[in-house]
Amino acid sequence: MKLRKFFVAVALLTTGLASAQQMPDVPVDAGVRIGKLDNGLTYYLRHNNNPEKKANFYIAQRVGSIQEDDSQQGLAHFLEHMAFNGSEHFPNGKMLEYLQTIGVQFGRSLNAYTSIDRTVYYIADVSTERQSALDSCVLVLRDWSSGITADPAEIEKERDVIHNEYRMRNSPNQRMIERALPTLFQGSKYGYRMPIGKMEIVDNFKPEELVAYYKKWYRPDNQALVIVGDIDVDYTENLIKKLFNDIVVPADAAKVIDEPVPDNEQAIYVAEKDKEQQYPILLLSMKRDPIPAELKKTMAYLVTDYLSDLTCAMINSRFSEIQQQPDCPFVQTQVQDGNYLQMARTKDALLFICVAKEGKEIETLQAVIRESKRIHDFGFTATEFARAKADYLSALEKQYTNRDKMKNNEFANSYIENFLENDPIPSIEDYYQTMNMLAQQLPFEVVNQYAQQVVSVDDKNLVAFQMEQEKEGKTYLAPEAMKKATEAVRAETLTAWVDNVKEEPLIAELPAKGQIVKEAENKTLGYKELTLSNGAKVILKKTDFKDDEVMLQGEAKGGMSLFGKEDIMNLQLIEPAQMYSGLGNFLKSELDKALAGKQASIGLSVKEDRQYIIGRSVPKDLETLFQLLYLTQTNIKKDEKSMASFVNQMQLILQNKSLNHQLVYNDSLESTKNSGNPLYRLPEVEDIQKFDYDRTLQMLKQLYADGGQFIYTIIGNFDEQAVRPLIEQYIASLPAGKAVQTKDIRTFFKGEKVNRFERQMETPQAQTTEIWMNDNLAYTLENKVLLDAASRVLTRIYLRTIREEESAAYNVGCGGTIDNFGAKPVFLLTAQAPTNPDKQTIAEDLMLKYLKECMENIDEADLSPVKETMLKQAEDANRENGHWMDVLTEWTAEGVDLQTGYAETVKALTPQKISDFLREIVKAGNHASIVMMPEK
């Protein structure tokens, strides 16, 4: 086999070893304890204290939908649902009830997923204060492993829930993939095993059939427990032995056997159509065998991983450059490397995901085939390689810098991959050393050889899958035409790729420095405030939460309110206009190349009455971050080609926007909420012509040039002495400017609004949203806490009634937001659910009914777990830079301290207070109801 020989060759090259048998294993991290019970149960235990005093619990099963018989399609996933609906030690709804009392919220820190070849359950962020709570979580794992009750009455109730989930996930892509799967996977069971299964089986299977699947496949020899956190490893290991040792594996237990995906000698071309497909998508796969399992624990795997990373990075960079050519047939093409179609672990593939311009599907297919051939014939250039390597090393460095702050879930996920996929689990130190050495020593030719082997230039293992819109009068792509087009490209004679690079500094001439003229300290929130010579303020808060992170945010008054109706289209594209432009002397693509190896980025956000500049970097690239900030505020470079490629994408999305029910629904919702204001609506495709790039760049200048009007907040792991000169050089040097007058341009609805409409749909799915709005409340810590708590209490009640009791929706939630982008704060309480059309009115009635009930009376049992969760989440947030960014910016911009006294405010919540608050919200008399129904 070609590839295996290749791995060996690479290993020899890099390690200088005499023979493949001596290829060294990747050492296993000494920080994890791995063990196996006599019955075959594997466990991974690790002590870790990030986040502090928390632990995560997982059980990974080596089985999924591929183990189902034809008559069982959908049962693996159904069983996953039953795991939460009654088990040996937690009958009926006791599991969720108990876990809530220890602050574990279903959906967020308690969940599971079923895929084709695995099923994973987890409980995350459990407080380690009480050992008894941890013991109970291990008991939950034990129940999941072998104690699921699968009570017939509960099964009956769950059938509808699965239908709701099926409806919710049934997109046009999903439908076409399902239809094409048997051809894409010809000769393999993978063609018939989508985890969601068949609804006729979900509706009709007998409970004993589910139990049969359960008993056959959920066994200790197919399972691994993973527990990571602030735990006592010895104690936990003993507990596992005590709780799991007695589970017996029958002597004749069925074996988990890999399902192969055959090679195809002839290319496979599949074309599918769907009435609701918005734009053409091409999935082009170039299949190959994955690295053999026994080599996965060796250095050969890390080498391959590196080669694959670099290859994808270089291909993606080429395609993003091609995309900016006006005659490019696609609006986007990206490549990834991994399991074939992200489904089959027994076959790997390069997967090109392409969004074609309408009518340019064939040319898009040809473009990918052509570039693959170009890579095959000529390889990459040395400058492309140098950039990809620099990016790789810089990302590796970032990971290494943060090695002491690795989170529980990051460790756990790597152990799950080790159990299921044999992936190596070296310590970060070992990994860093090894990869660094590899990257330094692997010659460019090896990378080229690898890339040339994985791209395909003939029929073998090529699979092209085209998805397009079904429309009257349209001629569709035929597999025959795809085949012809492919063969035509293979006959072309190509020339080598030319990589144009600009070799000059980002800022040719540094601006005249300003100074820090005043300093003050805030002890309560722990920050330093600098006033600069141009009037700008800088808030500095140094933290040790993440060693590889510095966050920056600047904010000033102005925003969209400075512009009139004639600029609506420009305002809608003002953020992309910055993203797709260059800076200083650099066009967009030149800038991307110049930033190779740097971890620093800047983005903008323009709101109603203010504008933001948002940046992020690693400590070592702080100066680059400041340079990007300076250039973004003073010198955005027009890049017609790059901007045109974005406008093309927008046009493609907008021209068939009416086919996308979710887009249409969100548009109607925003329209009702904002009284039809076009600023909040999706534009029509012809409106794009009103976009004026020059004018938009001028508007950006107006909003951002006067840095003296901004307050900048910098949070994270920086050295203050190093950052001060950067502030003087790049922020204090910005023009001072004058304060501007802002207006309140928001147009929220008033009174009672009903927007109910019907649409023709391929899969009937209703949408329901209820909004209550109040603009007479003060923005205070207490009101913010009340709004949050009220929406969480309602979410609990809605999930219990609308989802669990009535099966009217797969998901339902309530959220609270405070909109502060105008003269006064606007409080919004929003209940939302994608609903079963037959039960839409039930869902809507219950939303209203329980809001009303909560205005009168709330059960303590619904409030106390909410308080528990809020306190727990606040504790975690206190160790996040992003949280502090919110706290400090709300404090400096609004004068509201959302931090001091938070826990006390939550603890002091009572059912009475929340009922009073809800009455206050509703009293304003502003309620909107937006409902979308399938046409009958």
Ligand SMILES: [Zn+2]
């Ligand atoms: Zn599900």
